[in-house]
Structures are given as structure tokens and as C-alpha cells.
Amino acid sequence: MTDSKITSKEAIMLVVTIFVSHTIVTLPQNLLSNTKSATLINLIYVGIIAILLAYVIYRLLKNFASLDIIDISQYLGGNVLKSIVGGIFIAYFIVTSSNLLREFCEGLRVAFFPMTNILSILVPFILVLFITNYLSFSSNVKTISLIFPLVLISIVFLFFGNFGNFSFERMFPVLGKGFADTFITGIGNIFAFSGISCLYFIPPYLKEPNQMKKICLSSVIIGLMYFLFCTATILLLFSFFVDVDEVLPLYSAASYIEFGIFFQRLESFFMLIWILEIGSYLIVTNRFSISIFQKITNLKFHKPLAMIFPLLIFGIALLPKNYSIIRFLESNIYAYFIIAIVFVFGIAILFLANLKKRKEKRVKPQKIQ
């Protein structure tokens, strides 16, 4: 187990990786289509709510030291609830990662491999997952921590590289479709912070569990900053994205960067970095899925599962017939799916477990008396 322990900074990277990878595909586009020119304000608003929720999660997890949500659900409802919660979160990780993978691969197909079957683009990712799943958890986290700074730099570079092309008037009207759409129905944009789901599973892996508060808050704040950079780049660069079904908007934004005569089209280099990022995301979700499965089935070793989960992701990624279906699922179903599981179900489990613990605490002193 000592081999699988990670530092608090690595844990922050892990959570932010989940946030970031969705921005590479259509997340900024979905946010923009929901709240139009008010997206930046809306993001700050939902970001604050996400920070509060992250703090709530920290407070709820605090009473259970190094236990994750699976252990906590076992405490709450025994093995049955543990299996149900585990199953739901495995489904969540598998479905979201397969959807993201398919979406990204569709984007890759449009950008680089128009004549290639989607199967051939998906397979290399799955092969890499086979390899990384055989390795230790800490090595996976180290890999992510080596890659993540590159991704962060790429987005900052993208923002400042495009700065000359920005039209700041696109931020207006400030409230987009109106106050209600920005602050009431716009609260739905919180699905962007789905990376919070990792917070439920991180405690057992932490070298210093007392750093959980720092991890919860820092990861959401870094993620929020990152979202702001990405969304601002797209909002200020192309207004038409709000309505047009374009794949990989950040990739399109990268093609506008120009550095002299030599570097005119750098988007492929950005794509190289983002491929690494998507790979990192898949590594994280896979490892969490495997770890949950190990817990609910009491398996000692993770290596026998190394191939099963990537194959599951591969199979589910192939289910949607075309890109339109994926986009439909992404914008109409997955957002609610994420909100329901990450922000409602997860917090509810933790809340009930805390209630039970408090009740037990109250009962115990009476018995002693």
C-alpha cells in the first residue's frame, strides 16, 4: 500500500486532470450554448458553488479519516449498499470515459484521419490502458504529474497566443440570455466540475490525509481558472461556436495562433499534448474503476482486471452510431447523469453516513453511563 500513496500535490493534479480533459472536447461549447455570452460570469458563479460543495465533501469525509465513499457506504448500509454505490460509480467512470474517448476520437478523425475507421483510432488508447493498468497506482499518478504541467502551459499559451485575435465585445451582453438563465437554470453548468467525483476516492491513497481540505479547495480553484481560460479563449475568439456543432473547439482556436512566418499552424502540437491529457484521464478513471471493483469483490490484486475495464470502455465507446448521438448524449443526458451521481448521490451517501456516526456517538456515552 505504501507504493500507492500519493502526495497532496499529486492528488490535486489527479482531480484537475479530470476537469481539464473535458475542456479539450466539447465542454466549453456546451457551457457556451447554455449561457451564451454570460458563460464567464456563470462559470465564476458555479465555480463558487463547486468550491462550497467541495468544502462540504471535505467536511463530510473528515469524520472518516482515510476511508473512501465505498468504505463509508459499507459502514452505512453494509455490503449491499457498498456494492450498489460501487456499481454506480464504476458505471459513472466507465460511461463518462467511454463517451469522452469516443468524442475525442471523433474529433481526431475529423482533424487528422478522415478516411480512417473510428475503431482504429480507439484501439491505440485501449492498448495504452492495457499497459498502464499493469503498473502501480503511484506510477500512474507520477505520469499524470509529469504530463499535467504541459497541458496547463498549452492552455495558457493558447489564451495568450490568441490574445491579439480576441474580440472583447463578444462578452456582451454580460448576462447573456438573461439573469434567470445565467444564475438559476445556469446552475446546471456545475456538471463541468465532475472531477469532484475523484475526491470521494482519494482519501485512502493520501500520504497526508490531513491535507484533504487543501486538495478539495485547490483542485476546484485550479480547475475553475482553467475553465475560465478555455472558455474565454473560445468565447472571445468565435461567437459562432455557440450555435454551430463544431468538433474540438480548442483545436480550432489553436489554428489561429501565429508566431512569425515559421510557426503558422501549431494546432497539431497542441493536439499531441491533449492526446497525452486524454490518456491521463483514461488512466485515472480506469484505476478508480479497478480499485472500486477490487473493493466490492475483495480482490487482492488489480492486474487480472487490467484488460477488462479498457475493453468495457472500448465496447461502450463504440455504442453510439455517430457523432450527433454522442453530442446529444453529452449535452442532454450526461450532464444530468453527472449532477445526479456526483453532486446528489455522493453527497447524500456521505451525509447519511455522518448522521449515522453522530447518532452512534450520542448513543455510546449513554451506554457507558
Added chain:
Amino acid sequence: MNFKQILTDLFTYTPQEEYNFELLRNTVNDTELENEYLKKENQDTSIYTSLSVNLEYVKSKYNSMINSDIIVREFTLIARGKQYSAFLLYIDGMIDTDIMNRFILEPLMLRNKSNLYGNDQNRIISEAVTNNITVRKVKKFNLADYIMNCLMPQNTVKQCSEFSEVFNDVNSGNCALFIDTLNVAFDIEVKGFEKRSIEKPENEIVIKGAHEAFVENIRTNTSLIRRSVHNENLIIENIKIGEITKTSCALCYIKTLANSDLVSEVRYRLNNLKIDSMLSSGQLEQMIIDNNLISIPQTISTERPDKTASYLLDGRVILLVNGAPYALIVPAVYTDFLSTPDDKNMRTSFSNFVKWIRILATFLSLLLPGLYVAIASFHQELLPTDLLYSILASRETVPFPVIFEILLLEISFELIREAGIRVPSPIGPTIGIVGALIIGQSAVSAGIVSPVLIIIVAITGIASFAVPDYSFSFHLRLYRFAFIFLGYCCGFLGIGLGLLAYIAVLCDTKSFGIPLTSGISPLQKTVGHSYFLQPIWLREFRASYLDAKKEEKQEKISMKWKYPFLKKEDTK
């Protein structure tokens, strides 16, 4: 030839006269019998008191009837006026005959006064008279002790009671003295074989460092390390490896610095090698590393005593193999393969600059051809239009796909490199020039490859030479082909995912319990280690991942001459 002869040749049977040797495989029973025989042979046998029995045993063990360099010198030894039969066993060419004549045979055979008196063999140590009774404390005469203490003016002599001990040292160049009536033999160090003298390093050349390199003799190598470290806490343990060769290996560490668990782990691995032979440090490296499936080196191999001493002083463990002019340093981390001894000898800014160059060299060596193939096949938009046109124009006459072109050139380059190493040294550089100039130029003229590709392969080749560690450079060369293939198959997708898998495997690899990427990961604070050097006065700590017994390398204020008025407690 008459008619009868022709008929005879045609119709009579003539046996086949061709010589045809075939190596027959032993049957299972034969192998079992042989194994049993070998087991009996390998059993320890004690030395007998009868000289003739010992002589027979030694002769049969060494096959002295057919072994030309095994010498058994029989003679008569004089001790306290008495004569004893004796013989010396040694291997011709491995001993110093002068030492043997002057310090072994001469004192044992020649008569001298002190050795002649045939008095009572027992020696009175003390005598006391009480009530007219004399009490004497007598030490019984012991021939073995007498020979050892009085007749052998030799610095390294030891008594052995087992034949295996004696044979082991005789095989290393010692001689063995057997004496009638004694059930022990004397193992006397008289090594005197020819060996290479200390020369300049050939593969790790530095500008400002020492110009001494290890040689094949393990004792010379340990003395070179001792001279550099100059501390009594430097421990050099001797470990024999190999059932047949019993090669001497040295496990070196500084007792007060190296982590005890690390030393124990290295010792454990060395003591648990069940092999017949160990002939080089390269073989030893492969036998003790954690993961042999990947080609990433997990130990540092060096021919430089100063580099070895520097790592010893960091708290690492050194392994030496007799017969190998290289030391193995464990554990190793990734950045060690990009460092040279010169880095610490140069000004910090100079060394950090070349360290940047080496990172670039690593990147180019690993990825440049793959990136070129990916860009040429999938991502042409990356190139400026003018450059793209000129590349396309240069490739117009080339009939092959880019993958064929690059593989052709890369393989040619590897052939030239291999030929350059294998051929005698005066011809080596010529092969490089012939290969690079003539073949390259001709290939371009013939339209087999494009000139751009020549530039790419040349830059890659130069970059791989800039990587200081040979094994690491080889590893990059090998993986380069994988990235070429990935770049050709899937462009940046292949390269990106290949890189991800490579980094993941790299992060998972450990060298003696220490992750190979220690000190690289930006989020893990590694005290005392970073790839880029700090100014020398700030290098206060040893690398934290080594968990050395002493963390501090120097005081906080190391250059005390600069701050003469500071209080003592402020400088620590």
C-alpha cells in the same frame, strides 16, 4: 585404367570415407550419473595428513597429466633440524617466480643456524620454583605454527584445512604449500600475472576531471577508489559469484553514509545468484536489476574512479567485478544518465547550459525521426508553406514512402556505427567518413533518399552521441524505431500515446527500490537532488530518495572564510 577396374568401381560396394562427427546427446541416465559425480566432486574434502595422498588428490583434481601449466614442485623442508617432505602447488604464469624463490623456497629449503638446532621440540614459556618443586609452563612444538611464524617471510599467508579453499586461491594466482604430517596447507599470496596499467578513460572523457580509469584487476580498482575516498569507513566486501569461475566481486559502500537496507538488498541479490560464471560487470548488471523486460538502464556503469567516489560519497553502493574495467553504481535515477563528472567540476552556469543541451539531445535522439515521419505523413500543416514546397520538391525523385527512406537511413547509420566500433581503431574513423559522406551523398544523388532526411538522421545521430551514458543512448536508439513506427502508423496520435506509455513505464521502473524518475517529477520535492545544479555552496544535502545516514553534505555556510564574523550557531 583397365576395363576390369571400371567394372569393379561400378559394381562393388565401397564404404563411405567421409569424416562425419556428430555430438551425441547424453541419455537421461548418463546425465544423472554425471550430475551425481559432479556433486561428489564439488563436496568439500579436508586435507589429509599423508603427503602422498594429498599429492594424488591434487594431481587428479588438476588433471596435472594433461594440464600443462599446473606445477607441483616437490622438495624437502627443514624445520628445527628435522626434514619433512613437502610440495608446492601453483599455476605457471600466474605467480611471481622471484617472490616464490626468494621468500618461499629459499627459507624453507636452505639451512640456517636458528633453524638447525635439534633440541627439545617443546618450548618453556615460564618457570617457577616452589618448595623445591619446579613448575614449568611448556608450549608444545607446533610445526604448522612454526612454519607460519618463523619460516615464511611473506605478508599474506593463511592456513587452510579444506581443499576447496586452497584450490580457489591457487586459481587466483596464489600458491599452496603441503607438508607431510600436517592436515593443513599454507595458502601463500604470490600473485604476479601480467596486467594492464592504469590508463586514461576511453569512453567517458572529461575536460576538467581526473584522467584515470579502472582496469581489469579488482584490487587495483579498489585501491583507486580508496585513494579517492580516503576514509576508513569505506567498506569493500568481497563476494564470490559463479559456481565455476568463483569471480571476485566487491561490494563497496561508506558505512556511515549508505542506507543499511540498500546495502543489505544489494548483498542479498549478489549472494543469491546461482550461476556457473560471471565474467563482466554487464552480466552482473543484468542479473541484479529489478526489471529486465525494458531496456532502460537501471544501474550506472562507469570506468571513472572519481565518478565512482562521488557517488559513494552520496550514499550509493558500488559493485566491482574482477576482470571488468567498469564499476556499477546502484541505485540509479533517470537524470544520472544525463550527467557527467565534469558537471560538478565546471561553473554552475556552464554545467546547467550543457545539461539543457543534453535534454535536447535526448529528446531529438528519441523523437526526431518519429516526429518527422508523423509530420510528413499526417501533419503537413505544421510546416510553413515554403518549407513544405522545398521538402516536397526534394522528395519528388524519391520513389519510396517516407518510412522506407528513414528506416533505410537509420539502419545504414546503425551499420556504420557498429562497423566503426568493431573494426580496428585506425580504420574506425575512416568508416564513419566513408559511410556518412559517400553513402549519404550517393543515396541522395541516386534518388533513394531525400536530402532533408539526411539532415534529420544526421542530427539524430549527433544528438545520440551527446547523451553521456552509453546504455541510455542505446536505449534511446532502440525506442527511436518504435516511435518511427508509431509516427508512421498514427502520426501524433501514435507518438503521443507511445510517449504516454513510455513515461508510465518509466515512472513504474525502480532501481533497487528507488523510482527511476526520482527527482524529475515536478510535484515531488526531492531535497538534495535536482537535474540542474545549484551553486556549489548551496549543495547542502544528499538526495533524499537515497535516505542516506547523513543527510547533510556540508554546512549551511560552507565558505566560512567569506563570513568570518558570523557566530558558530548561525553558520550551521
